[in-house]
Amino acid sequence: LRAMVGLELSFGSIGVTAIGTGLRDDTGTNHPLGGQLVVRSSLVGPPSIMGHRDHIERVELSGTIGLREVTSLVARLRGIARDPSAKALVVTFDGVSAGWATLEELRNEIIAVKKTGRKVFAYMVSGTGKDYFVATAADKIYVDPAGGVRLVGMAGTTMYFRGLFDHVGVVPQFEKIAEYKTAPEQFTNTGPSDTAAKMQNEMFDSLWDSWLTHVAEGRKLSKADVQALVDAGPYVAGDLAKDKKLVDEVAAPDKVAQLVATEMGVILPVGVPPTERPDRWKRPAIAVIYVDGDITDGASRSIPFLGQSLAGSETLVNAITAARNDPRIGAIILRIDSPGGSALASELISREVFATRGVKPILCSMSDLAASGGYFVAAGCELIFAEPMTITGSIGIFYGKFDLGGLARKLGITTDTYKRGKRADVESLFRPYTDEERAVLLDKLRYMYSRFIGAVAEGRSMKKDEVDAVGRGHVWTGTQARGVKLVDKFGGLGDALDEAKRRMKISLDTKVQLVELPNVPTSLLGKLLGIPGIHASEQAMSLTDLPVIKDFLRGVPASLLAQPDAAQARLPVDLIWE
Template sequence: MKQFFKFVLASMVGFLLTSVIVLVVIIVLIFGIFAEANDKTVEVEPNSILQISFNYPVSERTPNNPLSALNFLGIDGEKSIGLNDILVNIKKAKTDDNIKGIFLNESNITPGEATSEEIRNALIDFKKSGKFIIAYSEIYTQGFYYLASVADKVYINPKGIFLFHGFSQQITFLKGALDKLGIEAQIIKVGTYKSAVEPYFLTKMSDANRLQVTSYLGSLYDHFLTGISESRKINKDSLFNYANELKVRLPEDALKYKLVDGLKYKDEILDELKQRTGLDTKDDLKTVELGDYLKSESQTKDDNKKESKNRIAIVYASGEINGGDGDDNSIGSESISKALRQVRLDDKVKAVVLRVNSPGGSSLASDVIWREVMLTKKAKPIIVSMGDYAASGGYYISCAADSIFAEPNTITGSIGIFAVLPNMQKFFNDKLGVTFDGVKTGKYADLGNISRPLTPEEHAILQNQVDHGYDDFTKAVANGRHKTQAYINSIGQGRVWTGEQAIEKGLVDRLGNINDAVKSAAKKAGIKNYKLVAYPEQKSIFNKFGAGLTAEVKTSMVKSELGDNFKYYEQIKSVTQMMRTPQARLPYDIVIN
């Protein structure tokens, strides 16, 4: 009888949980249908201002999520616009008679270096129309100021914060913590500069890593200062001195050194915007936010291309590279390979642009994608456009293309392979009191067992596999870039380069953005009129029910709970991935504050 009641109770609980889940699904569907039904065209009034602020991470493509504004059930409700739509909107505003100017408003998140470069260049192009750009913020990070410096007028709150102190890069080393836990990181790698594994067996940067970081960080900083110097008409050496001596500590200092044009409160900025659009100070300012402007009916001069039967496919490869399907923020070898096959076999697609924004990942998955790029190249032109990163595995999948475009501050190269296998014997034995015993049918049957150290023979086997992977990598780059393998090895070894440096080394063909890559693809295909089509197909939230939606909700909830510490959670996940398969990955994430 007791067991019977347990069974009944368990059945009731299961029924209730199932009912709740079904109810939740129905509610989400209703909200989704409602959201899509209300996705109406936005009418832009005459004398309007396009307002741009970055309070969300900028991805390569705008997520296909009609529930983005609902913030429901742990799903990220923040509006997010991809770089693709940001560039389209700014270009559209340039020729839209209803848009008189752009208000670049304060932002608490700055896009990546190369992403910022593309947006900045789009703003510079917008100014050619004769329309104005006004920038205002209470807090200027260096990243946001780099964007804002192109504005006709740059203002800061009189009590605001202006950060101008140069670039730095800090790496967290875990060897001490691993030693305390009794965990040994067994490293197998190729490449003097392949420093992704250094945090696990060193307590500070190696000389080689310090050299490469100093080199690429200096290149990034020089480009940063050059851009501001040209926009603000300030000598670059003076800018270097301002940062080096930390001369800008207060808003008054920024004004004194002509980094800004005035100290104003928000109401004063709004009055100036009204004046520029011919309004009285008592009138309401007519503004349209970037996300809403995407839904407007304004037309551009390029709309005739939409009627063409010719297609140029943009295949987006963004995030870490792994096997499987991936999503908007990760590269799955299966989905990208499928997309490349689709565009290769589609006769309407005359050329392909592979947009790569990736620090790398699985060397095997990278090779799978590389193969599809090679096959596509034999069928039609394929041009690579590099984003913030196209390093290690990200470069692997790029090197076979007909031509490679990068921004000056793209991070690329890092041609190298590594693997990490933890030896947790001391942790299990000494910390937990856990021991292991067993039998095996062969000498190497338990190769990769983390409860014991590798034998010298096993280490040699794994090193040989990694060496073989590096040989394949350098051979692929040499063939794709028409260089000798010996030369690629000399500039490889895991060395990281900026886009500007990669031009000099022959790893990149031209500096330019994704639009430049599209134009190059069209020229190589011999077409003038064409329609852009994007791959892989984005899944809407309705395609994500089950494991996909559960993972998205889970990630969103963890991110909400951890806040700024979410990056450490992602690092732990990345380390776990490294232990599964040899990696062709960038040594670290680069953040410029």
């Protein structure tokens, strides 16, 4: 009988393993055959019987935070809330850039850490309004003596191009369903219609009230006091910020460590504990499928140099199908940050969502935007989560073209068209629609709108006339949307994950594997960058690094750039807001 006995002692990234081998003969006598000693050193180690040292976790929020980064941050913060060795959390801020609903979601996750009894500290050198909004979730806020807090409120800008078009001889021609679908106004008007202005003001009132409420509750101030401080901005120096109770202390980084130690009553190391070796193959799996950017036909892709993402129907349909058919995956969460786009592409994705219902749980987690085509996709999910500051709704559709005939004539360009078929040149950019063609186009839009509200009615268990009453292109905040039954619950990705676990009938404490789909698309430039000798980064080469160009491009719908010939189920405007 041959036997082998081993013992491994693991201390995080360092481990020692001893193995001995022996043989027992027919007489029962044991004979040692040898052994080996293995010393391991690695960045990732298995769980140790010693456990992690007590420590203070540190999370940095800076720069642009996209959908996938939010997933990582939510998982990190939830892990901190469960880690018995994590005694507190320090969050540092350095110009975070994200939508208000994303910031609201991260803020709520920080509050969840605080509710476990752990203290949370925030530190910033010179905090922006977005930094400060999230920081107010902390127990204590520290600001550097050289910095302060910049409070400028919330502003939005819409660009209107009609004056430019008139100047150069371009005639925009659009039809829409219905009165609140104000997207074409960017091209047909020199300013907002009364309907658009009313809707925008109602939306901003809702968003601003959420902002004031969160900050006031976090700092134990009245909303009126916070409003007065914002109006007295934009910049509040450190000492004044402390006097006005916006922050707790003015301190350099070395002093912050002392302040934290005083609050904790003990000096603990600040950092991240060793990462444990993943055991994902043992865990239940939940798919998180990202609908990120303007929705278009075909494959997902990015627009080189413009820094914009396109969510392709082909890519997303394949991702949903793969997740539905994968026996490892117990539930699916659609994570949406999209203003909409192609109506056809949105319906194709929506159809796949409905096909998944009843096969396995499929839920929706809205981020900053889930409007128009983005809502079309969400409507088929069994449950919809949104933040109060999410922008959603905009159930409507529009279509049109630009008649460039006048511009061509100004440039001395003439055309000669040959056609077979009465309307073969209906989409020509060198002539306008006829009245008959516009009537046919409007009939097509009515049919597509009927399909849109039909899908929403089925998904939300509403009557079509009920959907139409809250549709017609109307944009809602998450707070408003919940009131008109377009959203089920307030919450972010973490809340959707908890609900997915409930529907999978597993404990909320069960660790799960997150299967993130689809794979990150590679743009044409990204493929070129794989050629030897080409090393420049796509981000570094992005034209959107120039503020003026960035603001201009944000005012032009990416889906309209990518598919000008597609009917659009898209958010009315791209607000440039801070």
